[in-house]
Amino acid sequence: MSWIRDRSTVWPLARLGLAGLLGLSGLLAGCGSGVKAFPLQEKFGSTATYSRLFDATPAQTCEAARRALLSQGYIINTARADLVEGQKSFQPEAESHLQMVIRVVCAPENASGSISLGFVTALQDSYALKKSNNSASLGVGAIGSVSLPFTSGNDSMVKVSSETIASDAFYDSFFDLVKRYLVGDEPTDQAP
Numbered sequence: 001m002s003w004i005r006d007r008s009t010v011w012p013l014a015r016l017g018l019a020g021l022l023g024l025s026g027l028l029a030g031c032g033s034g035v036k037a038f039p040l041q042e043k044f045g046s047t048a049t050y051s052r053l054f055d056a057t058p059a060q061t062c063e064a065a066r067r068a069l070l071s072q073g074y075i076i077n078t079a080r081a082d083l084v085e086g087q088k089s090f091q092p093e094a095e096s097h098l099q100m101v102i103r104v105v106c107a108p109e110n111a112s113g114s115i116s117l118g119f120v121t122a123l124q125d126s127y128a129l130k131k132s133n134n135s136a137s138l139g140v141g142a143i144g145s146v147s148l149p150f151t152s153g154n155d156s157m158v159k160v161s162s163e164t165i166a167s168d169a170f171y172d173s174f175f176d177l178v179k180r181y182l183v184g185d186e187p188t189d190q191a192p
Helices: 012-032 058-071 168-185
Strands: 051-054 075-079 083-093 096-108 116-130 133-140 144-153 156-164
Touching: 051 058, 051 168, 058 075, 058 083, 058 096, 058 116, 058 168, 116 168
Parallel strands: none
Antiparallel strands: 051 116, 075 083, 083 096, 096 116, 116 156, 133 144
16 A cells, blocks of 8 residues: 555645644534524623512511412412422413413521521413414325315414513512511511
């Protein structure tokens, strides 16, 4: 195999060396991948949107959050001393459906546990109606193909988006409602 030793007949890419081959293969792979790149979505900025301090134990805070969700028509999926999760469905249009899931995590903020920090996240999933119609055709040997008017429709809801709610006003109103239920739990000084 003397042709391999002859440098004038070696394929030009072999002269580029390993680094050149890797760079070229990376360039070719990037051209055909078709993967869309999105800018970084998270900034880790203010904590005021998703959390608040409460002058109550974590269990009291989560109980107030549970009552706040129940008062707004949420179905409670999980209710523990440190976690509450509820969901509610909405139908803003005939062919659209929204589902909101709110999760509250209650953590102690001081050593005695008399002050807690409530972390809240709301996730909204959007669904749209997907319609599909199927018609049948029948092949008959002597006549040929005949289309018959048998149709079947399969309508289904398809998830089209999922988004974490980032509105300060939304969370402010939720935290205000939680505070109202915490105030309602405190004993009053008035005698009956």
